[in-house]
Amino acid sequence: MSQYSLLRRERLLTSSRPLPDFDVVAAGGPWLHLADGRRIFDGSSGLVCANVGQNSPKVLARIEHQFRRATFAGAAVVRPDIQMELMERLCHAVGRPQDAVALVTCGTLGVEVAVGLARNIVRARGGKRRGDILTSSLSYHGNSALTLALAGNHARQPRPEDALGLGPAFPAPYPPAHDHGQVERACDASCAQEVANAIDGRGAENVAAVLLEPVNGTTGGAYVPPDGYLRQVAQICRERDVLVIHDEVLTGLWRTGTPLAGDHWDGANADLCILSKGLGAGYTSVGAVLVSPELAPLLRHADADPLPAMGTMATHPLQAAACLGVLDELESMDFDAFRTRGDRLGSALRATTDLPAVRDVRGLGHLYGVELAPGLLWPLMREAEARGVFLYPFTGAGHPQSEGVVVAPALTSTDDDITFLSDALTGALSALGRSN
Numbered sequence: 241m242s243q244y245s246l247l248r249r250e251r252l253l254t255s256s257r258p259l260p261d262f263d264v265v266a267a268g269g270p271w272l273h274l275a276d277g278r279r280i281f282d283g284s285s286g287l288v289c290a291n292v293g294q295n296s297p298k299v300l301a302r303i304e305h306q307f308r309r310a311t312f313a314g315a316a317v318v319r320p321d322i323q324m325e326l327m328e329r330l331c332h333a334v335g336r337p338q339d340a341v342a343l344v345t346c347g348t349l350g351v352e353v354a355v356g357l358a359r360n361i362v363r364a365r366g367g368k369r370r371g372d373i374l375t376s377s378l379s380y381h382g383n384s385a386l387t388l389a390l391a392g393n394h395a396r397q398p399r400p401e402d403a404l405g406l407g408p409a410f411p412a413p414y415p416p417a418h419d420h421g422q423v424e425r426a427c428d429a430s431c432a433q434e435v436a437n438a439i440d441g442r443g444a445e446n447v448a449a450v451l452l453e454p455v456n457g458t459t460g461g462a463y464v465p466p467d468g469y470l471r472q473v474a475q476i477c478r479e480r481d482v483l484v485i486h487d488e489v490l491t492g493l494w495r496t497g498t499p500l501a502g503d504h505w506d507g508a509n510a511d512l513c514i515l516s517k518g519l520g521a522g523y524t525s526v527g528a529v530l531v532s533p534e535l536a537p538l539l540r541h542a543d544a545d546p547l548p549a550m551g552t553m554a555t556h557p558l559q560a561a562a563c564l565g566v567l568d569e570l571e572s573m574d575f576d577a578f579r580t581r582g583d584r585l586g587s588a589l590r591a592t593t594d595l596p597a598v599r600d601v602r603g604l605g606h607l608y609g610v611e612l613a614p615g616l617l618w619p620l621m622r623e624a625e626a627r628g629v630f631l632y633p634f635t636g637a638g639h640p641q642s643e644g645v646v647v648a649p650a651l652t653s654t655d656d657d658i659t660f661l662s663d664a665l666t667g668a669l670s671a672l673g674r675s676n
Contacts, residue, residue: 330519357531376412391459413432462607485511629668
């Protein structure tokens with residue numbers, strides 16, 4: 241890149257990394273084609289969002305059809321036919337067929353709207369005085385001032401003086417985020433008692449909801465909760481008239497092998513569920529908040545506050561069209577083959593734990609975190625890219641903070657794609673061991 245181009249790049253206020261940018265001239269499925277003739281396999285679905293790969297004919301057909309009909313229409317003015325079609329398709333796809341749905345423009349706004357809806361519900365239902373939202377010490381719920389202050393993303397938390405008086409309320413059920421003091425033991429379902437303690441410490445009359453990632457995303461690197469934990473949290477919350485919100489922005493729509501990550505555990509159903517990345521799949525920015533049918537009528541109750549503002553571009557018809565194309569792609573998958581590929585990927589990654597560069601491998605379906613020995617993150621990224629694979633880095637918990645890569649290929653990847661990814665990453669990890 242020329243000096244002039246580098247100066248221009250500095251003016252674009254966005255994230256960067258200590259590796260060269262890819263000069264992409266074409267893309268198809270999970271592959272990026274570069275100007276120098278090479279191709280790179282996208283091993284993390286971009287920012288864990290390009291779930292059906294790029295250049296989907298089904299998505300394009302949906303967008304083109306809607307483009308010819310109308311490119312913008314406010315849902316309060318023009319009958320929202322395509323938005324209602326998306327609502328019905330989405331709710332059936334994730335096994336919540338009677339839910340009410342708020343469509344917004346991104347995952348961050350989805351979290352903010354879910355917070356507002358939860359506060360409205362508990363005030364209309366039980367007259368709660370406050371609407372506190374409790375989160376864990378290892379979590380990420382969006383990039384606004386509110387959501388960054390609420391959550392436990394160590395790298396992105398605001399300074400204490402800028403945190404609006406907010407912060408995580410209970411430890412996540414993963415070591416080293418949950419310190420059991422003098423007792424050395426693994427986390428289990430009993431760690432949910434920390435949630436009960438947090439609610440009781442605030443006073444249940446002051447707490448609207450507990451906000452959780454059912455499976456940890458990129459903050460800690462795909463931590464999976466202990467069996468029974470989410471069920472225990474749900475029980476604790478319902479005993480105290482507190483709602484459960486699942487942030488499935490990253491994990492929703494089959495990323496972990498099931499329609500929702502919470503589906504892996506019986507009794508873990510949430511009152512509200514937030515979707516985003518897998519729904520837009522990189523084709524459009526979108527968020528969706530699903531509200532259970534038992535609670536949704538309270539949002540129209542005479543004593544309820546007005547609905548939270550969804551934004552000018554919310555319920556956008558082209559957005560809805562793109563999402564319908566994504567659902568077309570997802571629902572046309574061979575799910576038996578898809579789950580088998582996820583199992584193969586997990587087995588191949590767990591086999592690398594014998595290598596000196598690897599500290600841990602965890603995850604489900606098509607979402608895994610490979611935690612590395614300290615100082616090896618960027619060397620691994622270079623080795624992987626030299627072998628034709630891009631991966632997404634994470635930094636997590638502990639002192640010093642853990643680091644590694646998120647392995648999350650497109651759900652539509654082929655058997656050959658998974659083999660290529662597994663072989664390239666294993667080779668990169670092995671090369672690190674030889675160089676140290």
